[in-house]
Each structure stands twice: as C-alpha cells, then as structure tokens.
Amino acid sequence: MLESxxxxxxxxxxxxxxxxxALSHGRLDNKLxxxxxxxxxxxxxxxxxxIDNNWNVIKVFSPEHGFRSDAPxxxxxxxxxxxxxxxxxxxxxxxxxxxxxxxxxDLDILVFDLQDVGVRFYTYISTLSLVMEACAENGKGLIVLxxxxxxxxxVSGPILDTSYSSFVGMxxxxxxxxxxxxxxxxxxKGEGWIQNSEILDLTVLKIPFFEREISVNPIPPSPNLxxxxxxxxYPSLCLFEGCPVSVGRGTDYxxxxxxxxxxxxxxxxxxxxxxxxxxxxxxxKQICYGDDLRNSAKISMGFNIDYILEYFDAWSRLTPEVxxxxxxxxxxxxxxxxxxxxxxxxxxxxKGLNASEISQSWEKDLKDFKENIRDKYxxxxxx
Numbered sequence: 001m002l003e004s005x006x007x008x009x010x011x012x013x014x015x016x017x018x019x020x021x022a023l024s025h026g027r028l029d030n031k032l033x034x035x036x037x038x039x040x041x042x043x044x045x046x047x048x049x050x051i052d053n054n055w056n057v058i059k060v061f062s063p064e065h066g067f068r069s070d071a072p073x074x075x076x077x078x079x080x081x082x083x084x085x086x087x088x089x090x091x092x093x094x095x096x097x098x099x100x101x102x103x104x105x106d107l108d109i110l111v112f113d114l115q116d117v118g119v120r121f122y123t124y125i126s127t128l129s130l131v132m133e134a135c136a137e138n139g140k141g142l143i144v145l146x147x148x149x150x151x152x153x154x155v156s157g158p159i160l161d162t163s164y165s166s167f168v169g170m171x172x173x174x175x176x177x178x179x180x181x182x183x184x185x186x187x188x189k190g191e192g193w194i195q196n197s198e199i200l201d202l203t204v205l206k207i208p209f210f211e212r213e214i215s216v217n218p219i220p221p222s223p224n225l226x227x228x229x230x231x232x233x234y235p236s237l238c239l240f241e242g243c244p245v246s247v248g249r250g251t252d253y254x255x256x257x258x259x260x261x262x263x264x265x266x267x268x269x270x271x272x273x274x275x276x277x278x279x280x281x282x283x284x285k286q287i288c289y290g291d292d293l294r295n296s297a298k299i300s301m302g303f304n305i306d307y308i309l310e311y312f313d314a315w316s317r318l319t320p321e322v323x324x325x326x327x328x329x330x331x332x333x334x335x336x337x338x339x340x341x342x343x344x345x346x347x348x349x350x351k352g353l354n355a356s357e358i359s360q361s362w363e364k365d366l367k368d369f370k371e372n373i374r375d376k377y378x379x380x381x382x383x
Contacts, residue, residue, distance in 0.1 A: 001208050002049060008143060008203065009055040012108040015099075017061040017092070017131055021115035021219040022046040022145075046113045046145065047085060057087060058107055063114060063127045064093040064222070093123075097167065098130035101138060109141040115221040116181040118151030119235045120160065121168040121339050124221070128181060129170055129188050136196035143203045146182030146379070148216040150231055150301070153382070154178050155374065157235065157303035159365045160341030169341050174366055175303050176235055178374055182206065186377040204379065212380045223254075223277035230255035233293055236304040242336025245311055246272055246288050250281025258307060259290020263314055268292045305345075305355050312349050 002009075002024075023043040050057050060067060060082060067082065067089050080089040090103050104110070112131060114124045128144075135142040157175025165171070171193050179187065182204035189197045217228045225231050234255050237247045248257040250272030257270055266289035272281035291307075293299065315331045332350070337343045348358050 001205055002145075003053065005205060006053065006055075008109075009050070009053070009111075012056065013106060014050065014055060014057045015059050015061060015090075015104070015107045015110045016047055016050065016057060017063065017110060017112045017114065017127070018046055019063055019067055019114055019221070020045075021221050022113040023219055024049065046111070047082075047087070050111075051085060057085075059088045059090055059103075060085075061090045061092050061099060061103075061110070061131070064123045092127050092130070097127065099134040104134060104138045104140050107140060109143060110135055111143045111145065112185075113145040113147070114181065115147055115219050116149050116184075117218065117221060117225065117231050117234060118149035118154070118176060118179070118181075119238070120157075120173055120175050120177060120341065121238060122221075122234075123167055125181065125184055126167045126170050128185055129194055132185065132188060132200055132202070133194040133196070136194065136200035139199075141201040141203065142185075143205060144182045144185045145205050146180050146207050146210075147218070148207055148210055149180060149218055150216055150228065151176050151235070152178060152180050152183075152380075153212050154301050155366055155370050156362075158341050158345050158362055159369060161344075164338060164342050166338050168338055173373075174362070174369060175341065178370070179377065180207070180379070183377045183379050186379070187373065190377060191373065206379055210380050212382060224249055225255060229294060229299070232299050232301070235302070236307055239308055239336060239339050240311070242333045242339055243308075243311065243331055244315070246270075246282045246290070248272070249278040250275055250284060253294060254278070256294045257290060257292050258311070259288035260311075261286045261288055262318060263289045263311070265314065266290050305349075305358055308349060309355060 023045055047057060047060060082089055090099065092099065110131060112128060114127070116122065116124045132142060154176045155174055155178040159174050160169045160172050162172050171188065177184070185202060185204060188194055189200055189202050218231065220226050225234060237255050237258060240247050240258060244262070245258055245260045248254040248270065251257065251270050254277060259266065259268065259270060261283055268291060269287050269289055271285060271287050272283050273285060274281065312331055332346045337346055340346065345358070348361065
C-alpha cells in the first residue's frame with residue numbers, strides 16, 4: 001500500500017510518529033500484488049521501509065512507551081537517537097506531548113503509524129490529536145497509516161464529559177468508540193475537536209483487504225498488553241488503575257489477573273514484582289488474592305462493569321481496621337473518574353446500581369454517538 005502511494009512521499013522531508021509495533025508483512029504494488037514472499041517471516045518496520053524506498057526520513061517521534069515500546073506505562077520518555085538508523089527520536093511523552101514549531105520546521109509531512117487498541121484511555125489517540133493540531137498550526141501535511149484493532153466494531157461504555165478531558169481521554173467519545181485510528185483521525189478533524197481543524201491536510205491510507213467484522217489479533221502495542229487476551233480485558237480492567245486493586249502489572253500476565261492483599265476470600269494469588277514492564281508495580285512484593293482471567297469464559301468484546309462492581313462490593317464489606325491498613329483509604333481515586341470520563345460511573349457504583357441499570361444509562365448517548373458522529377467517518381463496511 002505504501003509503494004502504490006509513493007507520490008505522497010517522494011521529494012518530501014518526512015517525520016514519522018511510530019513505535020516498535022509499526023510492522024508490516026511485505027510490500028504491495030499498485031495493484032495490491034505482493035512484491036515479496038518472505039515478509040510474513042521477516043516483517044519490516046515502517047521507518048526501515050521508508051528508508052529502503054529512499055524516501056527522505058528526517059526524524060522519528062515516539063509516543064508513550066517509547067520508540068522501541070519497552071518503557072513502562074507512565075514513564076517519562078527522553079529524546080534519543082535510534083541505534084539502528086541514527087535518526088533523532090523526538091519524545092511525545094516527555095517534557096512535551098505535542099510537536100513544537102522547532103520539531104516541525106525542517107519537515108514537509110508527518111506520517112503517523114501506531115498500533116492502537118480502540119480504547120479511549122489508551123494514549124495513542126491523544127498523541128494523534130496533538131500531532132494533528134501541530135500539523136494544522138504549522139501547515140504540515142499528515143498521513144495516517146491505518147491499522148486494524150480488535151474493537152473497531154464495538155461501541156460501549158460511558159461517553160466522556162469534556163470537563164474531564166485529559167491525556168487519558170480528550171474527546172466526547174465512548175470508552176469503546178468503534179473506529180480504527182484512521183477513522184478516529186477523520187472524526188477529530190471533521191468534528192472540529194482540535195484548533196484549526198478545517199485547514200489540516202489529512203490523508204488516511206486505508207488497510208488493504210480489511211473486513212471490519214473479522215476478529216483481529218494486533219501486534220502487541222505496549223509492554224503490558226502482550227497478547228490478545230490482555231487487550232480484550234483491558235477496557236474492563238484498566239479502571240482498576242484508579243482503585244486499590246492490581247491488574248497484574250509486575251507479573252508475567254498483566255491485564256489477565258486482578259487482585260489485592262485485602263481480598264482474602266479469593267483463592268487465586270499472585271505477587272507483583274518489579275520487572276521490565278513495571279518499575280513500581282502496585283502492591284509490590286505483597287500477596288494479592290483475586291481472579292485469574294487467562295482462561296475466563298467471561299471475556300467479551302466490550303466493556304464489562306461486573307469486575308468493578310464485585311470488587312467494590314467486597315471492599316465495602318471490609319472491616320474498618322482492614323480497609324484503613326490498605327494502600328488507599330478509599331476505593332475510588334480521582335484517577336478513576338479521569339479514566340471513566342466523568343464522576344457518573346463512580347456515583348452509580350457507590351449508589352448500588354447493578355450492571356444492567358448502569359449500562360442502560362448509556363444507551364441513548366451511545367445511539368446518538370453512533371448515528372450522528374461515528375457513522376460519518378466509517379471507512380470500512382459495517383454490518
């Protein structure tokens with residue numbers, strides 16, 4: 001697909017927003033015929049592919065987790081030099097999250113290629129939005145290389161209240177918004193959710209042969225989402241980052257287990273320890289009692305509030321002596337509301353609403369989002 005669009009890149013000074021998961025399996029000609037047969041065994045990185053085509057790559061921009069995708073969640077990333085190509089790497093998860101005028105002044109276009117997961121609080125779409133805004137402000141073209149994600153057909157969960165906008169959720173979309181990252185870019189521009197959106201020169205290169213309803217297993221996008229199972233559980237479990245509950249950071253199975261030292265009614269145990277994916281895991285070296293979801297029949301293609309309801313109920317039944325000894329004195333932190341997109345979900349849980357009542361409260365807003373916003377930006381057919 002890239003080679004058939006070579007006119008977009010030839011003679012241009014190029015910056016690439018990318019990470020370790022930006023891999024492709026071989027090259028295609030302008031009739032989508034494969035040009036080589038060893039790509040499936042030896043996938044090529046987008047940056048290397050541009051260099052192989054003699055396109056003029058000037059620099060690379062890296063998101064959360066870094067260009068090689070080996071930094072733990074939340075760790076500040078510094079500017080660097082890529083050891084393989086010698087290209088300068090500008091961090092978009094350090095002192096700046098948005099490319100500066102100086103970063104862009106020697107470029108004609110930016111190419112954006114990040115493997116997303118289709119969940120609102122996964123920060124790659126926030127990086128996308130800030131890159132789009134910077135390109136619009138500085139008169140630079142932006143080309144998004146679209147990639148499939150496992151939730152591109154799923155619209156679920158609460159919609160963000162923009163008074164809670166942050167880097168873990170910028171725009172008024174559901175927790176699962178049902179779009180590829182290319183479609184998301186079109187939505188951000190079309191809805192005017194960035195400054196100067198009307199003048200942004202945006203091109204989205206579609207995914208060849210992509211069928212939306214076919215389940216996909218994306219390239220692992222970050223250290224703590226190492227497999228499809230963890231990605232499928234991520235929308236439902238990540239809210240625990242704002243609670244006194246571990247999601248398995250510091251184990252070999254992050255986002256496939258949940259637990260806490262205080263939940264001693266459970267029989268499954270694990271002990272978080274410092275590792276390459278988590279330098280300071282929650283409940284480090286403490287035995288956590290909880291649930292092993294690696295082979296769970298409960299996993300669904302959507303947002304499951306049952307986990308939060310169960311653990312909040314268990315926490316509420318603790319004796320004051322036990323809860324006061326916990327790492328947190330309360331179950332819901334302010335970060336929970338940021339991840340949820342407002343304080344509504346927290347208040348619903350605290351009030352004692354059940355899963356059905358909570359999910360029903362989203363239905364009208366989700367219908368409006370799908371019909372009045374999402375449908376305008378679909379690039380691939382929807383059944």
